[in-house]
Structure formats: C-alpha cells, structure tokens
Amino acid sequence: MSGxxxxxxxxxxxxxxxIAAVLWKMKTRYSEVCMNIFEKLSSEFSVSLWQVxxxxxxxxEGNTIPFIARYRKExxxxxxxxxxxxxxxxxxxxxxxxxxxxxxxxxxxxxxxLTPELITAIxxxxxxxxxxxxxxxxxxxxxTRASVAKERGLEPLAECILxxxxxxxxxxxxxxxxxxxPSAEDALQGAMDIIAxxxxxxxxxxxxxxxxxxxRGSVAAKAVDPEAKSVYETYYEYNExxxxxxxxxxxxxxxGEREEFLKVSLALEEATALxxxxxxxVRYDNxxxxxxxxxxxxxxxxxxxxxxxxxxxxxxxxxxxxxxxxVFSENLRQLLLQPPVRESVTLxxxxxxxxxxxxxxxxxxxxxxDTGVVYPTKPKEDIxxxxxxxxxxxxxxxxxxIAIGNGTASRESEIFIADLIKxxxxxxxxxxxxxAGASVYSASKLGAAEFPQFDVSLRSAVxxxxxxxxxxxxxxxIDPKAIGVGQxxxxxxxxxxxxxxxxxxxxxxxxxxxDLNTASQPLLAxxxxxxxxxAGNIVSYRExxxxxxxxxxxxxxxxxxxxxxxxxxxxxxxxxxxxxxDNTGVHPESYEAAAGLLKHCGFSLEDAANGRxxxxxxxxxxxxxxxxxxxxxxxxxxxRDITEELMKPGRDPRDQxxxxxxxxxxxxxxxxxxxxSLKGTVRNxxxxxxxxxxxxxxxxxxxxxxxxxxxxxxxLEVVKVGDVVEVRVLSVDIAKKRISxxxxxxxxxxx
Numbered sequence: 001m002s003g004x005x006x007x008x009x010x011x012x013x014x015x016x017x018x019i020a021a022v023l024w025k026m027k028t029r030y031s032e033v034c035m036n037i038f039e040k041l042s043s044e045f046s047v048s049l050w051q052v053x054x055x056x057x058x059x060x061e062g063n064t065i066p067f068i069a070r071y072r073k074e075x076x077x078x079x080x081x082x083x084x085x086x087x088x089x090x091x092x093x094x095x096x097x098x099x100x101x102x103x104x105x106x107x108x109x110x111x112x113x114l115t116p117e118l119i120t121a122i123x124x125x126x127x128x129x130x131x132x133x134x135x136x137x138x139x140x141x142x143x144t145r146a147s148v149a150k151e152r153g154l155e156p157l158a159e160c161i162l163x164x165x166x167x168x169x170x171x172x173x174x175x176x177x178x179x180x181x182p183s184a185e186d187a188l189q190g191a192m193d194i195i196a197x198x199x200x201x202x203x204x205x206x207x208x209x210x211x212x213x214x215x216r217g218s219v220a221a222k223a224v225d226p227e228a229k230s231v232y233e234t235y236y237e238y239n240e241x242x243x244x245x246x247x248x249x250x251x252x253x254x255x256g257e258r259e260e261f262l263k264v265s266l267a268l269e270e271a272t273a274l275x276x277x278x279x280x281x282v283r284y285d286n287x288x289x290x291x292x293x294x295x296x297x298x299x300x301x302x303x304x305x306x307x308x309x310x311x312x313x314x315x316x317x318x319x320x321x322x323x324x325x326x327v328f329s330e331n332l333r334q335l336l337l338q339p340p341v342r343e344s345v346t347l348x349x350x351x352x353x354x355x356x357x358x359x360x361x362x363x364x365x366x367x368x369x370d371t372g373v374v375y376p377t378k379p380k381e382d383i384x385x386x387x388x389x390x391x392x393x394x395x396x397x398x399x400x401x402i403a404i405g406n407g408t409a410s411r412e413s414e415i416f417i418a419d420l421i422k423x424x425x426x427x428x429x430x431x432x433x434x435x436a437g438a439s440v441y442s443a444s445k446l447g448a449a450e451f452p453q454f455d456v457s458l459r460s461a462v463x464x465x466x467x468x469x470x471x472x473x474x475x476x477x478i479d480p481k482a483i484g485v486g487q488x489x490x491x492x493x494x495x496x497x498x499x500x501x502x503x504x505x506x507x508x509x510x511x512x513x514x515d516l517n518t519a520s521q522p523l524l525a526x527x528x529x530x531x532x533x534x535a536g537n538i539v540s541y542r543e544x545x546x547x548x549x550x551x552x553x554x555x556x557x558x559x560x561x562x563x564x565x566x567x568x569x570x571x572x573x574x575x576x577x578x579x580x581x582d583n584t585g586v587h588p589e590s591y592e593a594a595a596g597l598l599k600h601c602g603f604s605l606e607d608a609a610n611g612r613x614x615x616x617x618x619x620x621x622x623x624x625x626x627x628x629x630x631x632x633x634x635x636x637x638x639x640r641d642i643t644e645e646l647m648k649p650g651r652d653p654r655d656q657x658x659x660x661x662x663x664x665x666x667x668x669x670x671x672x673x674x675x676x677s678l679k680g681t682v683r684n685x686x687x688x689x690x691x692x693x694x695x696x697x698x699x700x701x702x703x704x705x706x707x708x709x710x711x712x713x714x715x716l717e718v719v720k721v722g723d724v725v726e727v728r729v730l731s732v733d734i735a736k737k738r739i740s741x742x743x744x745x746x747x748x749x750x751x
Contacts, residue, residue, distance in 0.1 A: 037094045045087055051077040052087070059088055064528035065503070066510035067567045071587050074635030081507050089499075097128060104135045111138055121203070129210075129311070133203035146197035149190030152180045157187060158194035162281070164288040188291065195281075195295040200303035205280055209304060212276060213312045217242045217268040221253045224263055232256035242266070242312070247320035248687040251488040254317055258491075266309045273300055321492050323687065327716065328486030328497070329504045331685050334721035335485050336508040339654045340470040341662075345369070347393065347402045348465025350435075350457055351413035353377050359390065360461035361397045365518065366469060368451070369397050371458050376416040377409045387420050400428060401662060403468040405435040405460065411697040418666040429662035431468055432693065434683070436484030438463045441477050446522060468660070472512055476505055477522040485721055487686040509571070512652060513585060516554075516572045517547040529567025534560050550578045551588055575650060580609035584645040593632040594642050600628065608646050616647055661724045667696050672732045672739065680741075682723040685715045692727055692741055700739030702727060707743050718743075 041052045054075040058068050065088065069081035076084070105122055108114045118134065125131045141147060149155070157176050161169055173187035181187045199205060223236035235253050256262035277296045282289050343364050350358040357377065361370040370393055374386035393399065402421075404413055414432060421428050441447050442459035451459050466474040480501035481489055489497065509526040516538070524535035537558045542548065551569045554560055560568075570587035577583065579591075586594050598604055601619035603612070620628055620643050629639040645651075661681050672694075680694035690707065691699040707718045719725060730740040 037091065037098070040094060041087060041090060044090065045083065047079065047083075048077065051079060055079065055084065055087060056091060059091070062563065064506075064567050066506060066528040066571065070510070070585070070641075071570055071589075071638070073637035073641075078637050085503050085507075097125075097131070100128060100131055101125065104131055108135070108138045113138060130203065130207065133206045136203065136206075137198075137201040144197060145190075145193040149193045152178065152190060154181065154187060154190040155194055158191040158198075161188075161191050161288045161291050162195055162198070164282075164284045164286060164292060166284075166286050167288065169287050169291055192291060192295045192298065195292060196299035196303060199277060199281060199296060199299040200307070202280070205277055206304070206308065208276055209273060209308050210311060210315075212273065213266065213268050213308055214242055214315070216272065217266055217312070219245050219250070219253070219264070219266055219316070221256065221262045221264045224260055228261060230256075230259075230261045232259075232261045235262055242316065245316070246687060247323040248487060250316050250320040251324060251491060254320075255488060255491055264313075266312055268305070270300070273305070277304075318493075321496070324486060324488055325492055325497055325500045327685060327687065327714075328489055328492075329500045330716055331485035331721045332480055332483060332501060333504050333508060334723075335483065336472045336475055336505065337512070337654055337657070338471045338722045339657045339659050340472075340652075341401060341468050341660065344400045344469065345397050346465040346469055347390070347397075347399045348461040348463070348468075349402055349404045349413060349417065350438075350461040350464055351377065351405055351407060351409035352457065353409050354379060355457065356380070357386070357409070357413055358457040358461040359393065360458060360465055361393055361399060362462060362465045362469065363397075364469070366466050366473070368462055371454065371461070377412045383416065386416065387423070390420060391424065394424065394426075394428060398426075400426075401468065402428060402430040403433045403464045404430055405438065405464045406432050406697075407435040407438075414666055414697060418664070421664055427664075429664055431660060431662050432697070433464050433467050434484065435460070435464065437475070437478035437482035438467075440479060440482045444477075446477055450520075472508055472654075473520070473523055476509060476526050477520065480505055485684050512654060513571055513573050516551070516574050517542065527568050527571050529564040530560075534558075534564060548574050548577065550574060551582045573650065580605055580649050583650045586642050586645050590634060590638060590642055593634045593639070594646060596632045597628070597639065597642060598646065600631070608649060611649075613646055617643055657722075658724055660722070663695055665695075667694075669696050669698060669732065669734055669737065669739075672696060672729050674729050674731055676729045678727055678729070680725060680727055682719050682721055682725060685719065685721060687714065690715050690719050692725060694727065694739070694741070696739070698737050698739060700727065700729070700741040702741045702743055706730070706741065709744050 038049060038052045038056065041047075041056075042049045045052075055068065058072055058075060063072070065081055065084050068076060069079065069084050079087075101122055105114060105119070108118065121134055122131065125134060149158070154176055157173060160167075160172055169188060170184045173184040173191070176187045177183070181190065219238075219240055219242050221235045221238040223232075226236060232252065232255075235249075235256055238249075238253065240249070253262055253264050257264045274297060277300055278293055281296055282293050345361065345363055348360045348362065350360075352358065356373040356375045359372050359374060360368055362368050372389055372393065374389050375382040376386035402417055404410060404417055410432065414430075417430050421430065438460045439456070441463050442456040447456075447459045447463075451462065454462070463474060463477075475483060481497065506526050506528065509523065510528050514523055514527055521532070521535045521539050524530055524538055525532040527535075530538070534557065537560065538554070541557045548554070551565075551572060551574060554565055554569065554572070555562070566589075570585055573584075574582035581588075581591050581594055595605060597620065598608060598613070598616070600623065601613075601616050603616060607613050620639070625636050625639055625643075629636040632639065634642070661679065678694045680692040680700070682690050683693050683699050684691045687704075689701050689703040691701055693699050702719075704712055704715055707715055712718055725743060727741040727743055728746070730742050732739050
C-alpha cells in the first residue's frame with residue numbers, strides 16, 4: 001500500500017513538472033511573440049522600443065487613443081493620436097497574423113507533415129498572403145483533376161517524372177494502368193495534372209509570380225458596349241503598366257466593371273512568366289523534363305494565372321482603397337475643424353422648387369428662433385413675397401449671416417439671396433454650405449427626436465444654419481460617409497472606412513473639447529470613453545438636475561464609472577462651474593499639480609479664472625519645466641500642457657484658423673474669363689487635384705500639376721479642405737460646366 005502511495009506521489013510530482021514545463025514553454029513563446037511584435041512595430045514606426053511597449057500596455061488596459069495621446073505623453077514619448085491609431089491597427093494585424101500562424105502550424109502538424117523547413121518558413125512569414133501560400137498545399141481542397149489522379153494511384157508516377165530521370169515516361173506509365181486508367185496517355189495526363197497542381201501550390205513560385213505581375217504586368221479595360229454613353233468613356237480603351245496605374249484610376253475602372261460598362265483584366269508576358277516557373281522545376285532537357293515543362297505551361301494558364309490575377313487585382317484595390325480612405329479621412333478632419341462662425345444669428349436656407357425654400361433662424365447657441373417657407377424659385381417665383389418674409393425675419397432677429405444649402409435650386413437661391421442683401425440697410429453676408437448628409441440627419445430618429453414639430457425640410461434648414469455656426473457639433477450627428485468629402489467612398493471596404501472615419505470624428509471632438517452642459521447626445525457619444533447609452537444618460541441627468549457644476553458630478557450619471565470618467569473627464573468642459581480647471585483641458589488627476597504650478601509662480605485659481613496669469617509661462621520657464629515637473633510630481637510634457645491650458649482657459653483650437661469666406665455678391669459662369677484672379681474655398685480634395693468654390697455655384701478644379709510651382713506628390717501636401725486660396729482661371733467650358741484653375745505663378749502656369 002505504501003509503495004502504491006509512493007508511486008502516486010512520484011507520478012503526481014512528475015505531472016507537476018510536466019505541467020510547469022508546458023506553462024513555461026507557453027509563457028516563453030508568448031514573450032517571444034510579444035517581443036517580435038514590439039520590435040517590428042518599433043522598426044516600422046521609427047519609434048523606440050519602450051514607446052511601443054508602453055503604448056501596447058496602455059491599449060491592452062482599455063485606454064482610448066485620445067486619452068493616451070493627450071494624458072499619457074510621458075508613457076508614449078508624446079506620440080500623436082494619428083500615429084497611435086495606426087500603431088494600434090498594425091498591432092491588431094500582427095496579433096491576428098500570429099494567431100493564424102499557430103492555427104496553420106497546428107493544422108499541418110495534425111497531418112504529420114510539419115517539417116523543420118516549413119516551421120522556419122511559417123515563422124518568417126510577414127503577411128497573411130505568404131502564410132496562406134504556405135498552407136495552400138495542405139488545405140482541404142474540393143475535387144480537382146489532380147485529386148482524381150491521386151485517387152487513381154498516379155502520384156508515384158508524378159514524382160518519378162518530376163525527378164526527371166533519364167527514362168521513358170510512356171514505358172513507366174504502363175505500370176500504372178487500371179480500369180480507371182486505361183492507357184499510358186491517360187496515366188501521363190493524370191501525372192501531369194498532379195505536377196501542375198504542385199507547381200500552383202508552391203509558395204515560392206506564387207510569391208515570385210505575384211511580384212513579377214506587380215512589377216511588369218499591365219492593367220487593361222475595354223468597353224462592354226463601345227457605343228454606350230457613360231462617365232467611363234475615358235477607359236473604353238485603357239491599358240497601363242500596373243506599376244504606374246494611379247489609385248484613382250484603379251478605383252474608377254473597378255467601379256466601371258461593377259456597373260457593367262467595363263471589362264477589366266490584367267496581363268503579363270507569358271514567356272517571361274513561364275521562364276520564371278520553369279527555372280524552379282525543369283532541371284533536365286530529357287523526356288521527363290519536357291513533360292514537366294508542359295505541366296508548367298498548363299499550371300500557369302489553367303491554375304496559377306487566374307488565381308494570381310484575382311490576388312493582384314485585390315491587392316491593387318486594397319492599396320487604392322487605403323489611399324482613398326486616407327484622403328477622405330484628411331478631408332473630413334479639416335472639414336470638422338473648420339472655424340465656427342461665432343456670435344452670429346444665422347438664417348439657414350434650404351433651396352427647393354415646387355415645395356418652396358425652407359428657412360430657419362437660429363441664435364448664436366443654435367437655438368431655433370423662427371421658421372418659414374418662401375417661394376422665390378420656379379414654379380411660383382414669388383420673389384417679392386419671399387423678399388418681404390426674409391427681410392422681416394432678418395430685421396426681427398438681427399440676422400447677420402445666411403447659410404444656403406448647395407442642393408437642388410441652390411443656384412437660383414444664391415442669386416436671390418445676393419440680390420436681397422443689396423437691398424438691406426444692415427450688413428448681411430452669406431455662404432453656400434454643403435448639404436451632404438443633411439437629408440440623412442433630417443429623416444433620422446435623432447432629427448425627429450430633436451425637432452418632432454418640424455417636417456424633414458425644416459430640420460434640414462436648421463442643420464444647414466448650424467453647420468455654418470459650428471461644423472463639428474452639427475456634422476458629428478451624421479454618418480461620416482454621408483458628408484461627401486472623398487472619392488469613391490461608396491466603393492470602400494465598409495469596416496475599414498467606418499473605422500478610419502469614426503477615428504477622425506473622435507479625434508476632432510476630443511481635440512476641441514465638448515461643453516458638458518450644451519452638447520447633444522451624438523456629440524457626447526464621440527467623447528473618449530463615453531458610449532451612446534452613457535451620452536443619453538448624461539443628457540437625461542442634465543435635464544433632470546440642471547446644469548453640471550463640476551466634472552466630478554459626472555460620477556452620479558448612471559453607468560458612468562471610474563474608468564469612463566478617467567477617459568472622458570479631460571475632454572469635457574464645464575463653463576461657469578465650481579472651478580476654472582473644469583473649463584480647461586487639464587485632467588482632474590492633475591488638478592493638484594495645476595494649483596501647485598499657479599502657487600509656485602505667484603498666481604491663484606481666481607487669477608486663472610479672470611485671465612490674470614500673464615507671465616505664467618515665463619515664470620515656469622525661469623524655474624525650469626524639468627525641475628518644476630519633479631517638484632509637482634508630474635511629467636514634463638504634462639506640465640507644459642497644464643501651463644498652456646491655464647494661460648487660455650476654455651480656448652478653442654479652431655479659433656486660430658482663418659475664418660470661412662463669406663460673400664455678399666455672386667458671379668455667373670459667363671462672367672469668368674481666362675486670367676481672372678479670384679479668392680475661393682477648397683471644398684474637396686482628390687488624388688488628382690482640389691475642387692475650389694469661387695462663388696459661381698460650380699466648383700473649379702485645380703489639377704495637381706497646377707497646385708504649386710514645384711512638383712506635388714499629392715494635393716494634401718499643398719492644400720486642405722476649408723483653405724481660402726488665391727486662384728486664376730485657366731479655362732472655362734460653359735457647355736460642360738467645367739472650370740480649370742491654377743495656383744501657380746503666372747509665368748509658371750503659362751509653360
């Protein structure tokens with residue numbers, strides 16, 4: 001009995017040792033994987049290893065990107081939010097890659113085919129495409145010609161031929177005849193089918209062929225019906241080297257094919273491709289070698305090329321989509337950060353024909369003061385009546401600016417408004433505002449909840465007015481895809497586009513900050529750490545208990561716990577609350593340091609509240625930020641941020657930008673002449689140039705070649721959405737309503 005107990009104890013001890021060894025191996029493997037990922041991220045983003053390690057730890061702890069970028073600068077080395085987002089996305093990809101690496105290794109090992117060479121290749125694979133190429137020969141396949149040949153016992157014959165010994169293949173094939181393989185020709189064909197599939201499954205060959213296609217292949221498009229009229233006529237006879245094909249052209253022909261106007265294909269010189277494949281498989285110029293050479297040709301035309309063509313087209317589309325998403329994101333960022341038109345009573349004008357033009361007057365806070373309908377356009381054309389109504393509204397509410405939607409009947413409406421302004425005794429300006437997405441908001445549950453008493457068109461008029469007053473607060477209510485400042489946005493991969501655009505909206509909202517007592521639910525929901533449900537709870541709490549007096553009061557809101565408070569508090573502002581610090585970007589965790597800074601420099605919180613801290617920065621600099629940071633127990637970047645916030649409490653970074661271009665008069669397309677100099681607003685940026693509103697209702701195009709006197713790689717290098725720019729007219733095509741503009745100096749533009 002005692003011996004049995006001793007045996008059990010020894011067994012238990014050995015079991016513990018085994019488990020410990022397994023756990024140690026798993027831990028070691030995890031540590032190695034993490035370190036490999038960290039090192040790769042460090043190299044790819046050109047940042048220090050410690051920055052990557054700290055950033056990943058912060059992300060894994062559930063911190064939001066805006067919070068990390070703004071309040072954990074010491075940890076990240078002051079990495080900006082854009083780089084942090086890219087790093088986070090790349091981290092997710094690399095972790096997914098490693099997970100797939102383990103899945104593939106396990107699947108091949110289960111087939112007892114995991115060789116040391118294959119293990120090394122899998123470990124070194126840096127993309128999912130390479131990993132899937134390695135797995136391809138071991139992946140369960142549907143029934144193929146090669147699988148049928150293997151079932152008939154022809155695999156040994158294929159291996160014999162592939163060895164390319166100096167034998168008679170036909171004579172060798174006689175040994176494999178059966179009821180299913182009646183002749184030597186059938187046996188040889190089956191063996192070649194097996195070889196063709198082996199060639200097609202070879203990871204090295206696939207990688208080389210893919211690379212060769214990208215370097216030396218071409219992309220072509222032809223018209224499905226050459227007589228059909230479409231926007232794709234430019235591509236009815238299109239052929240271009242893949243390496244030179246611009247992203248916007250790739251997207252254009254892809255859309256043309258989806259809409260069945262174009263047939264798109266890739267081409268690669270077959271002799272070049274076959275030469276590359278044969279170098280990997282044909283070793284001797286004998287009878288077997290000739291069969292292998294024939295199998296190479298069959299593999300390329302029947303298996304490899306159709307697969308590679310699909311893969312390369314997908315790669316081209318992914319690359320072009322990534323570029324378009326980047327442009328869309330940058331355009332959206334600049335649009336959202338347009339300076340608000342402050343302290344202005346605004347009249348929103350939603351143009352229309354039969355149902356009239358809807359108008360809404362909103363005060364400087366966005367509150368609706370009045371609404372109405374006028375009919376200055378066809379079919380009624382009651383211009384006198386419309387002028388009388390608008391003049392009364394403008395006088396009664398002291399309107400100073402009019403926002404006109406750019407949709408249907410916008411041109412006629414702009415002419416009407418410009419004419420009306422001339423007759424007014426007071427100064428009133430106007431601006432044509434993009435309506436993109438206004439109808440989406442107006443018909444949404446949010447629009448109905450906000451203005452249940454208004455019809456859809458009146459809600460649009462309110463939205464148009466508010467867009468001019470505060471673009472960020474109003475546009476965040478709309479799906480970013482509907483805002484319309486990109487190219488081919490409806491063709492983009494939905495998940496990637498939504499992720500990128502949502503990230504931009506979140507970054508902009510948190511950069512500017514949100515007034516806790518006036519922000520709408522959609523705007524609050526964009527604040528770091530706050531969900532849509534919590535945003536609704538904040539609004540409900542505000543309606544029930546009145547205005548928030550402090551940030552700490554947020555902790556009384558349902559479902560808003562300490563973690564959400566930590567992430568969100570610094571981005572929420574409380575104007576006129578219990579402490580001036582609540583109306584700054586200083587995080588509550590740094591309030592003690594902020595008070596200490598003021599005291600050290602001879603100021604108080606009351607001084608900060610009343611703008612009496614002139615010289616705070618110089619005083620801190622005199623002591624030395626580094627020494628002062630140690631004394632106050634914060635990092636130096638945080639201390640510098642606190643100093644800036646205390647010097648300008650409640651500041652809006654958008655106020656530092658040039659104001660939007662307001663107009664009092666209008667021009668017609670016929671008024672434009674080559675050489676005419678004008679001032680305009682950049683409305684949209686695409687890969688090939690920038691569209692500029694010059695006040696004639698039709699945006700002009702500044703082609704990328706006309707943006708500057710130097711060579712420009714992308715329009716975003718020179719301009720951004722919302723920029724007010726000086727342009728000159730190059731040409732006007734009235735029939736096609738096309739305006740060509742230049743921003744180059746006069747002598748350069750003439751060349």
